[in-house]
Amino acid sequence: MTNKSTPPQAAAASEGRPLHFIEQIITKDLGEGKVKRVVTRFPPEPNGYLHIGHAKSICLNFELAEAFGGVCNLRFDDTNPAREEQEYVDAIKADVAWLGFHWDGEVKYSSDYFDTFYDWAVALVGAGKAYVCDLSAQQASEYRGWATRPGRDSPNRGRSVEENLDLLARMKAGEFDEGSRTLRAKIDMASPNMHLRDPVLYRIRKESHHQTGDKWCIYPSYDFAHGQGDAIEGVSHSICTLEFADHRPLYDWFIDNLPVPSRPRQYEFARLELNYTVTSKRKLKQLVDEGHVGGWDDPRMPTLSGMRRRGYTPAAVRRFCDMIGVTRAASTVDIGTLEYAVRDDLNEQAPRAMCVLDPLKVVVGNFPAGEVEHMTQPAHPQRQAMGQRRLPFTREIFIDRADFNEDSGLSRKKFKRLVPGEWVRLRGAYVIRADDVIKNTAGEILEIRASLVPGTVGANPPEGVRPRGVIHWVSASHSIDCEVRLYDRLFTDEAPDAGEKNFLDALNPHSLTVLSGCRGEQGLAGAAGGDHFQFEREGYFCVDGKLSGEGGLVFNRTIGLKEGR
Numbered sequence: 001m002t003n004k005s006t007p008p009q010a011a012a013a014s015e016g017r018p019l020h021f022i023e024q025i026i027t028k029d030l031g032e033g034k035v036k037r038v039v040t041r042f043p044p045e046p047n048g049y050l051h052i053g054h055a056k057s058i059c060l061n062f063e064l065a066e067a068f069g070g071v072c073n074l075r076f077d078d079t080n081p082a083r084e085e086q087e088y089v090d091a092i093k094a095d096v097a098w099l100g101f102h103w104d105g106e107v108k109y110s111s112d113y114f115d116t117f118y119d120w121a122v123a124l125v126g127a128g129k130a131y132v133c134d135l136s137a138q139q140a141s142e143y144r145g146w147a148t149r150p151g152r153d154s155p156n157r158g159r160s161v162e163e164n165l166d167l168l169a170r171m172k173a174g175e176f177d178e179g180s181r182t183l184r185a186k187i188d189m190a191s192p193n194m195h196l197r198d199p200v201l202y203r204i205r206k207e208s209h210h211q212t213g214d215k216w217c218i219y220p221s222y223d224f225a226h227g228q229g230d231a232i233e234g235v236s237h238s239i240c241t242l243e244f245a246d247h248r249p250l251y252d253w254f255i256d257n258l259p260v261p262s263r264p265r266q267y268e269f270a271r272l273e274l275n276y277t278v279t280s281k282r283k284l285k286q287l288v289d290e291g292h293v294g295g296w297d298d299p300r301m302p303t304l305s306g307m308r309r310r311g312y313t314p315a316a317v318r319r320f321c322d323m324i325g326v327t328r329a330a331s332t333v334d335i336g337t338l339e340y341a342v343r344d345d346l347n348e349q350a351p352r353a354m355c356v357l358d359p360l361k362v363v364v365g366n367f368p369a370g371e372v373e374h375m376t377q378p379a380h381p382q383r384q385a386m387g388q389r390r391l392p393f394t395r396e397i398f399i400d401r402a403d404f405n406e407d408s409g410l411s412r413k414k415f416k417r418l419v420p421g422e423w424v425r426l427r428g429a430y431v432i433r434a435d436d437v438i439k440n441t442a443g444e445i446l447e448i449r450a451s452l453v454p455g456t457v458g459a460n461p462p463e464g465v466r467p468r469g470v471i472h473w474v475s476a477s478h479s480i481d482c483e484v485r486l487y488d489r490l491f492t493d494e495a496p497d498a499g500e501k502n503f504l505d506a507l508n509p510h511s512l513t514v515l516s517g518c519r520g521e522q523g524l525a526g527a528a529g530g531d532h533f534q535f536e537r538e539g540y541f542c543v544d545g546k547l548s549g550e551g552g553l554v555f556n557r558t559i560g561l562k563e564g565r
């Protein structure tokens with residue numbers, strides 16, 4: 001992680017890596033005096049929630065600004081009111097802040113500059129470099145040709161400046177229907193780069209906009225807004241993903257042909273692709289809209305809000321983004337890398353607790369009924385400062401059903417838990433022996449009758465008593481009832497949306513398992529939404545702030561203890 005006082009060289013060195021290509025470019029630009037101050041921006045379109053791919057772009061832009069003593073803007077690229085909403089604006093701001101980044105000054109919007117963009121469009125028309133075109137979208141696309149075949153001029157390409165100015169003003173005034181006219185740049189209909197074949201600058205959209213209300217009925221295209229917004233904000237390095245490489249000549253054309261106050265440059269890097277994951281806002285929206293998940297923040301979603309609710313930490317997400325690096329070579333990252341970062345951070349941070357997911361009652365016959373003995377355990381094995389937790393021990397306790405097996409012939413190596421006639425250690429408490437199994441008429445195990453070995457709390461058992469292993473437990477009376485939600489991958493296919501595949505076909509029907517009637521140690525009663533725990537032997541869990549409440553606590557399993565769970 002870098003900060004203001006760490007030059008990038010040192011930052012890279014502390015991470016044990018060479019400078020990546022954008023750091024090299026910036027170092028050179030600063031060295032040659034081409035750039036005085038590094039300004040970057042993160043430019044989301046508010047048409048969905050941010051996902052893990054966006055996190056890479058956020059980390060890159062904000063960390064570069066920090067490392068080079070510059071600033072990073074948060075600018076909403078809000079040029080398409082039809083797909084955008086305030087809800088997304090709010091969620092995106094919350095997600096960027098959650099990652100721990102601070103944008104420079106106020107949040108910015110492309111729509112802040114709509115007046116300037118319009119003035120510049122008028123200036124282009126005045127210079128004979130833009131015209132109003134009457135082709136329909138379909139006609140325009142036919143006229144555009146294709147990569148190997150030059151396009152044809154629009155019949156309106158030769159319109160006079162006066163007529164174009166008049167038509168543009170009337171477009172703005174709302175005189176024409178949606179789709180009936182566009183403003184286009186006059187560049188080159190034969191260019192091998194399709195983006196230079198008289199691209200659209202303005203389209204008619206009779207939609208209310210979440211920031212500008214009903215002020216406008218024409219809206220600039222992405223291309224006519226993005227670079228100009230960069231120039232207005234003094235962005236020095238405009239970093240985007242590789243699919244925009246083809247747009248760069250157009251980006252530069254606008255900068256060359258408009259009276260912009262500064263000269264930003266665009267650089268492209270490879271977008272993050274994760275296996276078992278889709279990172280297209282359109283597809284994520286489809287999952288939400290069609291009810292395949294509970295919402296954008298469903299803990300199975302690769303959105304930042306979903307991962308937060310699941311229990312991923314900002315430190316883990318940032319660490320992951322550092323681990324995968326920045327290159328121009330497209331590649332798919334294994335989801336295990338992200339999971340590693342999450343597990344590693346939670347191992348450091350999360351206090352330990354015991355929670356029995358599938359409770360089986362054990363009655364300790366030689367412990368007096370009604371009595372409570374307080375055991376203690378460290379909240380975290382390495383972090384003494386986190387203190388101790390109290391674990392009440394009582395005659396009736398719960399262990400996990402999976403920690404008992406009736407077959408006492410199971411080898412000690414294979415089954416390091418409780419079997420009839422043998423011993424097991426209860427974590428932080430006594431060694432107990434299973435004496436008897438009580439069943440109902442259907443043969444289901446109702447409870448275990450056991451006895452404790454006196455003097456075994458924090459001490460080795462006497463000669464001849466050989467516990468098979470250590471298991472977790474809670475007091476039956478001094479524990480809380482809770483719900484636990486286990487998650488598996490949302491998709492069973494490593495590349496759910498590759499090629500012609502329909503990503504919905506790869507949805508995992510077992511991605512969510514809800515366990516009710518789980519029993520957590522007493523101290524968990526005070527937990528609040530977002531609190532992390534390692535439930536011993538089970539994994540890392542996080543209190544679901546949305547689902548927990550009057551009815552009790554709901555824990556999401558963030559991730560298992562070991563790889564592959």
Ligand code: ATP
Pocket residue numbers: 042043044045046052053054056057239240241270271272273279280281282
């Ligand atoms: P969509 O999937 O809907 O096309 P988008 O990528 O266009 O989403 P934007 O809101 O335009 O979404 O993205 C904001 C910024 O995040 C852009 O600079 C974009 O390049 C970057 N970004 C988006 N997806 C990724 C990704 N998978 N990896 C890295 N950066 C990304």
Ligand code: MG
Pocket residue numbers: 045
């Ligand atoms: Mg985009």
